[in-house]
Amino acid sequence: MPYAIGIDLGTSNSVVSVIRDGTAYVIPDEEGNRTHPSVVSFGHGQNAIVGNQALRQMVFNPQGSVYSSKRLIGRGIDSEEVVRARHSVPYEIVAGEHSDPRIRVHDRVHTLQEIGAHILRYLKGLAEAYLDEPVQHAVITVPAYFNDNQRQATRDAGQIAGLEVLRIINEPTAAALAYGLGQAKNEFVSVYDLGGGTFDISVLHIMGDVFEVVSTAGDTYLGGDDFDHVLMEFLLAQLNEEQQRQVRRSPSSRLKLKRAAEQAKKDLSRDEEATIHVDALVRDERGFEQPFDSSLTRIQYNQIVFPLVKRTFEVCDEALTAAKREPGDIGALVLVGGMTRSPIIQEAVENYFGRVPELGVNPDEVVSVGAAIQADTLMSSLTGGTAGSGTLLIDVTPQSLGVGTVGGFVERLIERNSAIPTGTEKVFTTSVDAQTEVKIEVYQGESRMAGDNEKLGEFILEGLRPAPRGDVKITVYFDIDGDGIVSVTAEEGETGLAASIRLEASTGLTSEEVEDLRTELDFDNVGF
Amino acid sequence: MEVDLRRRVEVETVHSLLEDMDYYRLLRLKPGAPVMEVERAFSDQSQTFHPDRFYGVRDPKFTRMVTAVFKKVSEAYQVLKDPELKRMYDKKLGVVPGSDSASDVRSVNKAALEKERDRSELDDAVTDKRARKYYELALIARNNEDWNGVVMNIQFALNYEPENDNLKTELKRARGYMNEKKKKNQNPYKIKIV
Numbered sequence: 001m002p003y004a005i006g007i008d009l010g011t012s013n014s015v016v017s018v019i020r021d022g023t024a025y026v027i028p029d030e031e032g033n034r035t036h037p038s039v040v041s042f043g044h045g046q047n048a049i050v051g052n053q054a055l056r057q058m059v060f061n062p063q064g065s066v067y068s069s070k071r072l073i074g075r076g077i078d079s080e081e082v083v084r085a086r087h088s089v090p091y092e093i094v095a096g097e098h099s100d101p102r103i104r105v106h107d108r109v110h111t112l113q114e115i116g117a118h119i120l121r122y123l124k125g126l127a128e129a130y131l132d133e134p135v136q137h138a139v140i141t142v143p144a145y146f147n148d149n150q151r152q153a154t155r156d157a158g159q160i161a162g163l164e165v166l167r168i169i170n171e172p173t174a175a176a177l178a179y180g181l182g183q184a185k186n187e188f189v190s191v192y193d194l195g196g197g198t199f200d201i202s203v204l205h206i207m208g209d210v211f212e213v214v215s216t217a218g219d220t221y222l223g224g225d226d227f228d229h230v231l232m233e234f235l236l237a238q239l240n241e242e243q244q245r246q247v248r249r250s251p252s253s254r255l256k257l258k259r260a261a262e263q264a265k266k267d268l269s270r271d272e273e274a275t276i277h278v279d280a281l282v283r284d285e286r287g288f289e290q291p292f293d294s295s296l297t298r299i300q301y302n303q304i305v306f307p308l309v310k311r312t313f314e315v316c317d318e319a320l321t322a323a324k325r326e327p328g329d330i331g332a333l334v335l336v337g338g339m340t341r342s343p344i345i346q347e348a349v350e351n352y353f354g355r356v357p358e359l360g361v362n363p364d365e366v367v368s369v370g371a372a373i374q375a376d377t378l379m380s381s382l383t384g385g386t387a388g389s390g391t392l393l394i395d396v397t398p399q400s401l402g403v404g405t406v407g408g409f410v411e412r413l414i415e416r417n418s419a420i421p422t423g424t425e426k427v428f429t430t431s432v433d434a435q436t437e438v439k440i441e442v443y444q445g446e447s448r449m450a451g452d453n454e455k456l457g458e459f460i461l462e463g464l465r466p467a468p469r470g471d472v473k474i475t476v477y478f479d480i481d482g483d484g485i486v487s488v489t490a491e492e493g494e495t496g497l498a499a500s501i502r503l504e505a506s507t508g509l510t511s512e513e514v515e516d517l518r519t520e521l522d523f524d525n526v527g528f
Numbered sequence: 529m530e531v532d533l534r535r536r537v538e539v540e541t542v543h544s545l546l547e548d549m550d551y552y553r554l555l556r557l558k559p560g561a562p563v564m565e566v567e568r569a570f571s572d573q574s575q576t577f578h579p580d581r582f583y584g585v586r587d588p589k590f591t592r593m594v595t596a597v598f599k600k601v602s603e604a605y606q607v608l609k610d611p612e613l614k615r616m617y618d619k620k621l622g623v624v625p626g627s628d629s630a631s632d633v634r635s636v637n638k639a640a641l642e643k644e645r646d647r648s649e650l651d652d653a654v655t656d657k658r659a660r661k662y663y664e665l666a667l668i669a670r671n672n673e674d675w676n677g678v679v680m681n682i683q684f685a686l687n688y689e690p691e692n693d694n695l696k697t698e699l700k701r702a703r704g705y706m707n708e709k710k711k712k713n714q715n716p717y718k719i720k721i722v
Contacts, residue, residue, distance in 0.1 A: 186567065208571040381583035392578055406673050407705055415642075419602040421579060421595055424639070482579065 004137035004166060004379035005127045006371025008174070009119065009154065011070040012196025012223070013338075014038045015368035016123040018131065019376035024178075024369045026362070027123075027130045035338070035364050036126070040118045041065040042105045050122035059255055062090040064105050066115050068197060071220070072101050073112040073157070074150030076507050081220070100507040113509055114517055116157030121521075124163060137382075138163045139375035141367050144170040144202050144216040144398055147444050148456050148486045149507050155483060156514045160521060166378045168483040172202035173211045173395060174370030175334045179358045181206055187331030188214070188323075192349055192357075194312065194339040197223040201316050203323040203330070209392040212417055215322035217315050224265075224339045227305050231261040231296075234304050235276065238294055243282040253281055257292070264296055269342045273297045302344045309348050316352060333357040338364045394419050397480055404441035404450045413478055416446060423479035434466040438474065442488065457506030459488050531585055538576065543593045550621060550636075551604035560618055563609060570605040577601055603638050613641050654695065659688035663695070666702075675706035 005027075008015045013035040016027045026034045033052050041054035042064045049057055058065040068089070075082050077095045085101075086093045096102040096111060103110045120140070127135045142154050151168050158165040172191035181189055186207045193200040200218040204211055235257060236244055247253045260278045267274035274296050280289035320327065333353050339345055340363045350356060361369055377391055396417045402410040403426065413424050428438055438461040445453025464472050476490045509517075531539075542549075552559045555569040575581070577598045585591055607613045620636040654660045662685035669677030682699045689695060 207567045209574060210567075210571060378580065378583050381580065383584060392575060392580060394574055394578060407670060407701070412642075415606065418606055419574075419598075422599055422602055 001379060001383045002137065003127070003131055003133070003135055004139065004372075004375035005124070005135055006174070006368050006373065006375045007120065007123055007138050007140045008171070008365075008368035008371060009070065009116065009140055009142075009157075010038055010195060011068055011198050012038060012225070013364070014119055014123060015365050016127055017365065017368040017372035018127060019372050020131075024372055025130075026365045026368065027126050029126055030129075034362075036119075036123065037067070038070065038119050039065055039067045040069070040115050042108075044106055046106065046108055048118045050119055059252055062251065063092070066091050066103055066105070066110075069103070069112055069115040071197075073116055074146070074153035074507060075101065077101050098507050098509065111509065111517070113153050113157045113160055113514070114521065116154065117160035117517070117521065120158055120161035120163060124161060136162075136164050137166050137375065137379055139167045139169060139371045139378065140165055141169055141171045141174045141371050143198075143200060143218075144172055144213045145200075145218070146484075147399060147454050148484070149454075151483060152485050152508050155485065156509055159514055160517045162518065165483075166375055166382070168485070169371060169374055169393065169395060170202075170211075170213055170398070171200070171336070171367050172204055172213060172216070172334075173393065174367045174374065175336050176204055176206060176211065176332075176370070177373050177391065177393065178361050178366045178370035179332070179334060181332055181334070181358075185331070188325060188329050189332045189334060190316075190319075190330045190353060191334045191336060192312075192316070192340065193336035194345060195223050195337040196339075197221070197225050199223055199312050199315060201312070201319045203319055203325060210394045210396075210419065212396050213398065214325075214417075215319045217319035217322065219311065219315055222308065222311060222315075224262075224337075226308055227265060227339065228258055228261045230304055230308065231265060231301070232258050234296075235261060235292075235294055239282065239292070242285075246282050256281060260292075265301070265342070268296065268298050268301050271298075274301075298343070305344065309344060313348070313352050327353045330355065334366065335363045336366055395482070395484065396420060397422065398484060399444045399454075400446055401478060401480065401486060402443050402445075402453070404443060408450045410443050410445075410448055410450050410453060412448075414480060418480075420480050420484055421482050423477060425475050425477045428461070428474045428476055430464065430467070430469050430472045433469050435469065435472070436464045436466055437462045438464065440476065440488075442478075442486070444486075456486060457508075459490075461490050464492070531582060531587070531590060535576075536590070539590070539594055539597060542577070542597050546597065546600055551608055551617065554601055554604045555608070557608075559621070561608075563611060563614060566605060566608040570601065570609075573601045574598070607638050607641060612645060613638070616641050616644065654685060654689060654692060656685075656688040659685040659692070659695075662688075666698070670702070673705075675702050678702040679706060 003018050003020070006017045015035050018025055018027060028034050029036060029051055031052060036051040037055040039050065039054040039058060041049045041057040041061055054065060058067070071081055072085060077099050082093065082101045092104045093101050094104050094109060101112065103115060124135055138158060140154055140158055142151055155165050155168055171193065175191050176189050189204040189206055191202045191204065198218060198220050199222040200216065202216040203214045205214045236247060239247065247257060256278050260276050264274040264276050276294045276296065278292040281292040282290050284290050330353055333349070333355055335349065335357045373391065374393055396419055397414060398416070400412050400416040401414040402412040405411050413426060414422060428440065430438065440459045440461065441450070442456045442459060443450055443453040444456050447453050461474055464474070472492065474490050474492050476488060479487050481487065552561060555566065555573055557565060557569050577594060579591065579595050579598055582591065582594050607617055617636060654663045662681045666678045666681035666685065669681060679699065679702045682695055682702060686692065686695050686699065
């Protein structure tokens with residue numbers, strides 16, 4: 001049976017794993033790193049470097065290095081997240097033809113799907129080198145709150161990278177899967193995920209094979225980077241005013257100090273005290289380069305980052321309230337993300353939930369391992385090896401799906417937390433004589449007011465037969481597939497003719513565009 | 529991948545009976561079975577009918593059948609695990625524990641139950657009996673896009689419940705649409721939902 005890989009496509013870092021002979025392996029790069037920065041760095045010849053090497057390039061090539069692209073994928077150019085990024089990232093964000101954000105590097109415009117594809121292609125390559133054979137199949141994880149556009153864009157990125165995406169699954173679900181939770185039990189599980197740039201907490205209800213994401217809450221701007229940042233500010237305060245100005249003005253000095261803060265943070269999760277040394281950080285009054293030396297105890301560190309830790313528990317309160325649960329109802333606790341290795345986080349989380357977390361899988365790798373397990377199960381069924389056995393994962397819709405009705409309301413068609421695949425149908429009728437088109441607006445979200453939901457797009461049923469109003473009845477089928485991705489088809493009631501549907505106002509690429517990009521980037525002919 | 533004959537027959541049989549089975553039969557439960565048995569039953573039936581159990585099958589017709597069966601199994605679960613929807617469903621089916629369930633299952637489905645529940649939610653928006661009467665008229669007017677009618681009836685309802693915030697919000701909204709409608713001419717894209 002060919003191998004299928006599990007990919008945790010993260011905001012800051014990505015991880016790829018594979019199941020071989022029943023054991024999970026996390027795949028390293030040529031330097032032995034098991035996590036790979038989700039950074040794509042474009043040179044002037046447009047050749048793309050990904051991962052740890054690209055991270056090092058960032059210092060020299062800030063405008064050409066794209067990071068945190070997961071914050072932008074599948075969103076609209078006017079969305080809050082994109083507007084915020086436009087002010088804070090050094091690379092240039094421009095509007096694409098579907099009102100989607102795109103990134104311009106050295107005069108070439110890249111879709112977010114392409115950026116994702118570069119990362120996925122890199123991970124695919126690592127897996128191929130590691131397994132010494134071509135790899136085509138993958139399961140990719142996304143945050144539980146990702147809507148249809150974001151899921152679809154992620155799947156398209158996989159396709160552009162030359163992967164057959166077996167399934168898109170939720171990150172917390174994958175983490176629970178990696179620990180083999182559920183099985184015969186019926187329990188609530190909390191997944192506390194503190195990554196590089198984001199914090200997510202999910203409450204899952206697992207009944208045997210049914211994984212229900214009961215609630216999810218998060219802070220998309222709270223992560224390891226913020227811990228580094230407050231630590232950096234603490235170190236900076238030890239310099240005199242002139243030197244502080246020097247560091248703040250120089251991107252490379254800032255980065256050097258940030259790296260030192262990162263290292264100190266890592267050291268302190270093992271040692272009681274960390275020493276900090278940065279070569280040639282500042283210049284003295286005579287213009288000579290001076291190193292920076294300092295030290296930090298774990299107790300000091302804990303005091304500095306305490307407000308950030310406290311913030312995560314405010315978000316946990318939110319998620320538990322939404323799930324109508326108390327910390328004591330939680331039967332298992334799963335930690336995800338490198339930051340959760342830090343003793344202060346571990347202690348605080350244990351205190352909050354009043355229980356010891358599941359142990360044994362590296363929190364950086366747990367999501368990718370879960371994805372690999374699911375990839376292996378689906379691959380077995382696909383190739384007929386052990387068809388119809390193994391863990392069955394029943395995922396649910398992340399958000400309710402509905403259509404806009406007159407007066408700015410939403411009529412809900414598929415409720416949140418319905419097991420997927422699922423679908424429903426709805427009959428629409430014309431309201432004006434000789435009407436030949438009907439516009440259907442599709443929304444995802446929980447509000448009854450259209451404006452408070454995410455608009456997935458507009459479907460226009462066209463070429464209807466001209467008739468008195470009310471005479472033409474069109475049945476519209478709304479389907480959500482196993483990846484949580486929505487599709488809409490229509491049929492005229494009487495004639496049974498399929499009405500043609502045009503999707504507008506969606507940020508997604510058309511299937512032709514995806515195919516063109518795949519050919520253009522020609523990933524298929526790289527490596528194997 | 530080839531589907532084992534026994535499993536193929538199982539799927540085909542359930543698929544052919546799909547329209548005539550009530551939610552309990554579909555989950556292989558006794559009519560009126562308690563909520564706690566429903567989760568287990570859904571899990572068991574999913575083992576048999578989840579499309580992932582046939583992931584590699586390259587027979588579109590069979591895959592469609594399995595998906596249709598699973599959707600219905602999932603729909604049954606959604607209704608029967610929700611105490612309120614279940615109570616409404618049981619009442620419609622005329623379920624008496626121990627007896628056979630009623631035969632008219634086609635008209636009693638999740639969508640119909642939800643509509644009824646949402647309707648009663650709307651009714652909860654107003655408590656006074658006379659106010660509710662006018663509010664109902666306002667809802668009918670709203671369905672017909674008769675914004676003048678909506679505004680008028682909500683104003684009447686507000687006479688009985690002057691402090692009702694729901695009504696005040698609805699009134700403000702309806703006035704907004706009334707003005708909007710005045711501005712615009714015929715909008716060719718109006719959809720009425722049956």
